[in-house]
Amino acid sequence: MEKIVELKNVSKVYKIGENEFKALDNIDLSLNKGEMIVILGPSGAGKSTLLNLIGGMDTPTSGNVIIDGENISLYNENKLSDYRAENVGFIFQFYNILPSLTVKENVDLVKDIVKNPISTEEALKGVGLEKHIRKFPNQLSGGEQQRVSIARAIAKNPKLLLCDEPTGALDSKTGVEVLKLLRKQCDGNNGANTVIIVTHNVLIADIADTVINVKNGKIESVVKNENPKNIDDIKW
Amino acid sequence: MGTLNKKILRDIWKNKAQFITIFLMTFLAIFAFAGIHGYMDGMTYSSRVYYENQNLQDLWITSKNITDEKLEEIKKLDNVKNAERMITINANVIDSERFINPLNNEKISDLVLECNFIETNEINKMYLIEGEEFSKDKKGLWLDYYIAKNLGIKVGDDLELSIEGSSFKEKVVGLIEVPDHVYFIKDDTAIFPTHSDYGFVYLSIDEFPSNYIYDKILKSDEMKDAIDNLKELKNKLKDYGITDYNSIPSMITNSIDGIDKIDLTKALELVDDYDNNKQEFIEAMDKDFNIKDSYIYPYGIVDVENVNKIDDVKKDIKDKIEDIVTVTAREDNISYSGYQREAEEGETYSGVFSGLFVFIAILSVVTTMNRFVKKERTQIGTLKALGIKKYKITWMYVSYGLFIAIIAGILGIILGNIAIGNTFLEMEMEYYEIPYYHITTIPLVYYVTISIIGVITFVTYLSCRKVLKEPAAEVLRIERPKVKVRKNGITTKKFFNNLSLSTKWNLRDIGRSKARTLMAIVRNCRLYNACSYCIWNVRFNKRIYGLGI
Ligand SMILES: Nc1ncnc2c1ncn2[C@@H]1O[C@H](COP(=O)(O)OP(=O)(O)OP(=O)(O)O)[C@@H](O)[C@H]1O
Ligand SMILES: [Mg+2]
Numbered sequence: 001m002e003k004i005v006e007l008k009n010v011s012k013v014y015k016i017g018e019n020e021f022k023a024l025d026n027i028d029l030s031l032n033k034g035e036m037i038v039i040l041g042p043s044g045a046g047k048s049t050l051l052n053l054i055g056g057m058d059t060p061t062s063g064n065v066i067i068d069g070e071n072i073s074l075y076n077e078n079k080l081s082d083y084r085a086e087n088v089g090f091i092f093q094f095y096n097i098l099p100s101l102t103v104k105e106n107v108d109l110v111k112d113i114v115k116n117p118i119s120t121e122e123a124l125k126g127v128g129l130e131k132h133i134r135k136f137p138n139q140l141s142g143g144e145q146q147r148v149s150i151a152r153a154i155a156k157n158p159k160l161l162l163c164d165e166p167t168g169a170l171d172s173k174t175g176v177e178v179l180k181l182l183r184k185q186c187d188g189n190n191g192a193n194t195v196i197i198v199t200h201n202v203l204i205a206d207i208a209d210t211v212i213n214v215k216n217g218k219i220e221s222v223v224k225n226e227n228p229k230n231i232d233d234i235k236w
Numbered sequence: 237m238g239t240l241n242k243k244i245l246r247d248i249w250k251n252k253a254q255f256i257t258i259f260l261m262t263f264l265a266i267f268a269f270a271g272i273h274g275y276m277d278g279m280t281y282s283s284r285v286y287y288e289n290q291n292l293q294d295l296w297i298t299s300k301n302i303t304d305e306k307l308e309e310i311k312k313l314d315n316v317k318n319a320e321r322m323i324t325i326n327a328n329v330i331d332s333e334r335f336i337n338p339l340n341n342e343k344i345s346d347l348v349l350e351c352n353f354i355e356t357n358e359i360n361k362m363y364l365i366e367g368e369e370f371s372k373d374k375k376g377l378w379l380d381y382y383i384a385k386n387l388g389i390k391v392g393d394d395l396e397l398s399i400e401g402s403s404f405k406e407k408v409v410g411l412i413e414v415p416d417h418v419y420f421i422k423d424d425t426a427i428f429p430t431h432s433d434y435g436f437v438y439l440s441i442d443e444f445p446s447n448y449i450y451d452k453i454l455k456s457d458e459m460k461d462a463i464d465n466l467k468e469l470k471n472k473l474k475d476y477g478i479t480d481y482n483s484i485p486s487m488i489t490n491s492i493d494g495i496d497k498i499d500l501t502k503a504l505e506l507v508d509d510y511d512n513n514k515q516e517f518i519e520a521m522d523k524d525f526n527i528k529d530s531y532i533y534p535y536g537i538v539d540v541e542n543v544n545k546i547d548d549v550k551k552d553i554k555d556k557i558e559d560i561v562t563v564t565a566r567e568d569n570i571s572y573s574g575y576q577r578e579a580e581e582g583e584t585y586s587g588v589f590s591g592l593f594v595f596i597a598i599l600s601v602v603t604t605m606n607r608f609v610k611k612e613r614t615q616i617g618t619l620k621a622l623g624i625k626k627y628k629i630t631w632m633y634v635s636y637g638l639f640i641a642i643i644a645g646i647l648g649i650i651l652g653n654i655a656i657g658n659t660f661l662e663m664e665m666e667y668y669e670i671p672y673y674h675i676t677t678i679p680l681v682y683y684v685t686i687s688i689i690g691v692i693t694f695v696t697y698l699s700c701r702k703v704l705k706e707p708a709a710e711v712l713r714i715e716r717p718k719v720k721v722r723k724n725g726i727t728t729k730k731f732f733n734n735l736s737l738s739t740k741w742n743l744r745d746i747g748r749s750k751a752r753t754l755m756a757i758v759r760n761c762r763l764y765n766a767c768s769y770c771i772w773n774v775r776f777n778k779r780i781y782g783l784g785i
Contacts, residue, residue, distance in 0.1 A: 049709075057621060058709035077626060084708075085623025092712070096618040100246040101239065108239045113623050152622075 004194045005031040010063030023049040025217040034191030038205045039198045041214035047198045055088045055162045056080040085113045089153030093165035095145040104133040110155040123155035143174030161195040254604040259640045265593030266648025271656025272586035274675040278661045279579035282673035290361040292415040297536035300559040313552045315541045321533040323353040327397040335387040337432045350436040353444045359539045363671045367391040367410030372440045376409035383435030384411045402448035413669045419574035449530045450514035466507045605699030617712035637696025641689040
């Protein structure tokens with residue numbers, strides 16, 4: 001299997017005043033291309049920190065983060081910005097779509113950033129929002145807003161789709177719809193796209209190809225799921 | 237970045253109150269500066285052009301008497317282009333009560349006109365508003381346009397003037413303004429020219445009232461002695477029984493000194509009633525008498541070739557020409573320097589007002605942008621996560637400040653010139669006599685405007701730099717903002733700790749609530765209004781004071 005993410009000896013230390021806090025402690029990890037990966041763990045375990053390092057949102061205190069063969073821990077801010085633009089789509093718990101732009105405009109943003117984006121219309125059709133393109137975020141439900149953020153992420157056609165608690169603020173029915181969209185992104189494009197989902201919802205782990213357990217800044221286990229469940233079969 | 241621009245414009249619109257504050261303060265700073273400078277520099281520039289066109293003198297001379305010879309000598313000095321002389325003397329207008337002072341509607345009890353009797357008018361040339369050009373052969377007088385306008389005197393009107401009791405009548409042939417009479421006051425007690433009871437006129441030297449000269453001659457000691465002698469002679473002749481003055485024995489006439497210059501017959505006939513035949517009597521007493529020889533020219537004006545060598549010319553005149561009392565340059569001339577001072581007076585206001593508003597503008601930029609960026613913190617994080625480069629996001633926020641400042645700057649210059657510049661210039665020119673004038677914008681105004689725009693933009697940049705500098709992950713952390721709030725405020729900046737308690741208090745206050753910031757700004761606006769009212773008041777008082785009301 002081709003590796004998309006490789007972490008070697010990665011630590012992340014936060015300084016809080018005089019004290020140091022190890023959010024990630026000497027982590028080694030490699031993830032396969034084209035998989036749907038779920039990162040599980042209790043609150044404060046270091047899940048978001050891990051995801052941010054993979055997404056080039058932050059740099060490790062020590063160790064190397066290698067994405068598709070490129071060591072991004074050596075990148076400066078400007079190169080990280082390019083890396084995020086071309087390779088990474090983020091989906092956040094609280095959607096983070098821009099409130100003063102319409103649905104269409106939120107997705108249009110991608111056009112200014114990426115060289116070969118998927119068209120806004122196609123991306124919004126993909127998430128079933130083609131009827132709402134003129135609405136502003138505050139005129140949408142939570143699930144719809146999260147779909148806008150997914151459309152914005154997939155419009156970039158990114159190698160990595162990184163989702164931090166994407167269903168955390170949604171009820172189960174809309175949660176399932178969102179997961180379906182993420183799975184679709186993973187399965188499409190001839191298996192070139194990798195989706196990483198951070199959650200503490202154990203049920204979601206059942207639909208993943210690989211499940212990673214994080215605890216106290218360390219990887220506790222990496223479990224391969226031979227037969228991922230169909231999304232329609234999970235409930236919470 | 238089309239979509240981002242849309243976002244920016246909508247966000248500004250949502251926060252318009254604060255951005256209007258920034259705009260207004262920046263605008264007022266430039267408005268005040270450009271406006272005050274517009275009229276100041278307009279005054280300076282207009283006078284410069286006027287002085288140049290009318291060839292204002294470089295030097296003023298006072299002398300016991302600038303005779304024909306001395307005038308020629310002055311003209312021949314190195315670096316002197318031309319020189320003229322004149323008799324300047326105050327005259328009272330007889331029957332001045334027929335004129336009404338338009339400012340207080342009272343009859344003018346005493347109207348004084350400074351009379352300038354001149355030979356030529358190459359230097360300090362009159363600017364003719366109405367009537368005929370000056371010429372030495374022309375009768376009549378050229379009258380101060382401002383007083384003519386105020387008192388309703390027209391070309392063709394007659395004025396009867398009296399110089400120390402010698403009266404003469406002249407027709408007004410022209411209304412003029414003269415470059416060395418721009419700022420023209422009666423004496424040091426008058427602060428502002430009133431143009432209602434004191435003015436100036438120009439006349440040909442040939443119009444100088446001869447009675448004035450005759451009186452001076454007849455009252456001189458020599459003449460008084462001569463008259464006494466003559467009367468004595470007349471009495472003696474009477475004793476001898478000689479009544480036919482054509483046949484006075486030569487024995488008598490020969491004993492009189494300089495008899496060949498005297499028309500004795502006529503002199504004896506007129507001596508008892510010489511007051512009614514002044515000219516004939518004086519001519520009888522001196523057959524060579526020419527009134528021109530009796531003129532005394534106390535004033536001279538000089539046009540210099542190269543003004544850089546003016547001090548040499550000054551020295552030359554003092555050293556080489558006899559009987560010179562003073563030689564003064566433009567800087568020591570009341571009209572020139574009085575006007576110049578007025579033109580420069582605005583400098584202080586312009587600095588104070590602009591400084592005040594720039595300061596308030598900076599404070600509003602700091603508070604508004606800090607608040608704004610904090611409010612948009614998550615959005616900034618999102619844009620960063622999307623991969624938009626830092627400089628683009630920075631530019632997006634900095635461009636708020638920049639565009640607001642640019643628009644404020646352009647409007648400030650235009651409206652400042654119209655509203656302050658024109659108004660004040662018109663007001664000034666009611667007192668200063670300059671025939672043509674307009675507001676002027678000197679490069680400094682543009683430089684200052686650009687600097688203010690630069691400062692506002694830079695402060696905008698500083699205000700949002702902090703959030704933009706953090707790593708994207710940091711900005712997006714949900715729990716962080718609450719902890720961070722204080723850190724971004726100006727109240728935690730280093731310089732803040734060096735300020736006095738009350739300043740700190742105020743700054744913290746400003747930092748705390750929008751409503752308060754606005755209130756404070758409104759208060760400052762009122763302060764400005766109060767100040768501008770003061771300027772008006774001072775000016776107005778000057779007027780009133782000048783009028784002696
Ligand atoms: N900027 C920071 N400064 C200080 N400590 C930090 C910072 N970011 C994260 N941490 C700490 O690092 C640890 C891991 O944080 P992280 O956000 O990765 O946890 P998480 O597993 O995502 O938890 P949750 O499920 O609650 O989101 C936490 O204890 C957190 O307090
Ligand atoms: Mg987290």
